[in-house]
Amino acid sequence: MNILNYTEDHHAFRKRFNEYLAREVIPYAAQWEKDHIIPKEAWKKVGQAGFLCTNVDKKYGGMGGDFLYSTIVCQELTKTCQTGLAMSLHSDVVVPYIDEYGSEEMKQRFLPGCVSGDIVTAVAMTEPDAGSDLSSLKTTAVEDGDEIIISGSKTFISNGIHCDAVVVAARDPKIDNPYQAMSLYIVEDGTPGFSRGRHLDKMGWHSQDTAELFFNDCRIPKENLLGEKGYGFLMLMGKLQQERLVCSMGAIYGARQVINGAVDYFKTTKDASGKPLSKYQAIQFALVEMETEVKIAETFVDKLIADHMEKKDVKTETSMAKFWTTDLANRVTGRCIEMMEDLGMVEQNPLVQAWRDFRITSIFAGTNEIMKFIIAKLMQL
Ligand SMILES: Cc1cc2nc3c(=O)[nH]c(=O)nc-3n(C[C@H](O)[C@H](O)[C@H](O)COP(=O)(O)OP(=O)(O)OC[C@H]3O[C@@H](n4cnc5c(N)ncnc54)[C@H](O)[C@@H]3O)c2cc1C
Numbered sequence: 001m002n003i004l005n006y007t008e009d010h011h012a013f014r015k016r017f018n019e020y021l022a023r024e025v026i027p028y029a030a031q032w033e034k035d036h037i038i039p040k041e042a043w044k045k046v047g048q049a050g051f052l053c054t055n056v057d058k059k060y061g062g063m064g065g066d067f068l069y070s071t072i073v074c075q076e077l078t079k080t081c082q083t084g085l086a087m088s089l090h091s092d093v094v095v096p097y098i099d100e101y102g103s104e105e106m107k108q109r110f111l112p113g114c115v116s117g118d119i120v121t122a123v124a125m126t127e128p129d130a131g132s133d134l135s136s137l138k139t140t141a142v143e144d145g146d147e148i149i150i151s152g153s154k155t156f157i158s159n160g161i162h163c164d165a166v167v168v169a170a171r172d173p174k175i176d177n178p179y180q181a182m183s184l185y186i187v188e189d190g191t192p193g194f195s196r197g198r199h200l201d202k203m204g205w206h207s208q209d210t211a212e213l214f215f216n217d218c219r220i221p222k223e224n225l226l227g228e229k230g231y232g233f234l235m236l237m238g239k240l241q242q243e244r245l246v247c248s249m250g251a252i253y254g255a256r257q258v259i260n261g262a263v264d265y266f267k268t269t270k271d272a273s274g275k276p277l278s279k280y281q282a283i284q285f286a287l288v289e290m291e292t293e294v295k296i297a298e299t300f301v302d303k304l305i306a307d308h309m310e311k312k313d314v315k316t317e318t319s320m321a322k323f324w325t326t327d328l329a330n331r332v333t334g335r336c337i338e339m340m341e342d343l344g345m346v347e348q349n350p351l352v353q354a355w356r357d358f359r360i361t362s363i364f365a366g367t368n369e370i371m372k373f374i375i376a377k378l379m380q381l
């Protein structure tokens with residue numbers, strides 16, 4: 001039984017996207033990992049090929065597709081083992097803020113560039129002293145005539161180096177209640193007072209740029225307020241369902257890659273007597289256990305995708321999926337590496353990169369402890 005109904009159009013899109021990846025991404029993925037960044041050109045190329053922001057309406061240059069196009073992009077991109085071309089972050093996490101909350105003028109100004117890859121986006125919430133607890137944000141936004149002055153710093157911002165437009169969470173210092181004080185603003189590259197700090201060197205996700213951002217009396221036009229003033233926290237919360245779902249998709253599509261790779265490895269690797277390792281019951285049972293868990297998670301995530309597409313409220317379930325699938329991906333990868341013994345440890349083994357990359361997934365988009373904290377609240381515990 002298929003939970004998700006992919007049409008002929010979806011299949012054709014997947015085929016075109018895979019051809020694109022084979023030509024423009026896979027040959028360069030290893031080099032991008034070594035460089036710890038991708039060339040900015042890669043964003044324009046993929047945008048011009050029609051694979052960014054597939055959900056954006058045709059009148060802004062998008063294809064007006066449903067969320068299944070996002071699942072295809074996420075699934076196929078995961079197989080390339082590179083994280084720099086963070087298409088899901090741009091198309092399914094950041095651009096939806098502009099698409100849903102932006103004024104008509106703002107949409108006309110930004111969305112066509114987001115679709116074409118001329119505008120790479122980022123979202124900046126985290127600060128040196130404010131991660132999980134957004135109520136402790138210190139970045140301020142002060143109105144001054146037709147302008148807003150943003151002051152403060154952000155850290156661990158994905159696409160921080162390449163971004164042309166950043167959705168920044170900042171607070172009005174005159175309002176005491178931190179939730180009512182928070183608004184979202186778009187800061188554009190080149191605005192005086194906006195600068196980038198260190199390009200952070202991470203244990204995984206090497207090809208993805210993650211950076212510090214600084215706002216030093218950075219003056220933006222009032223029109224760059226996203227949505228209504230004081231609704232920043234609610235807007236962030238409103239978009240977390242999709243963000244957590246996208247994280248779960250990335251984790252489970254990655255775990256599927258790992259388990260498929262491990263099954264191949266144990267079937268084709270033989271012991272001294274010529275017996276494939278997959279014929280040993282200890283190996284079989286371990287692979288069966290992991291395959292079972294991955295299959296259960298795939299089914300759960302597919303059901304959440306279907307529910308999300310029907311606009312159901314699945315905040316509790318997507319929070320469950322985020323912590324469970326990212327933990328599962330970590331668990332499966334670690335166990336497979338151990339079962340491969342010495343070969344599991346060599347840098348050339350793709351699972352080594354997967355192990356490093358998955359480690360990060362339990363931290364971003366809300367740590368897995370925070371997911372449990374939210375679920376406990378939603379369960380009224
Ligand atoms: C690779 C990467 C990319 C990122 N990209 C972005 C981005 O694009 N934009 C952005 O804004 N941020 C980004 N982040 C930041 C990320 O969202 C934060 O790291 C995360 O929210 C945790 O914040 P923190 O690191 O300050 O940890 P803290 O909030 O200080 O938490 C420290 C530890 O305490 C635990 N903890 C905190 N509060 C509670 C609680 N109430 N109950 C139980 N345990 C708790 C946490 O789970 C964690 O283990 C990124 C991070 C990484 C690593």
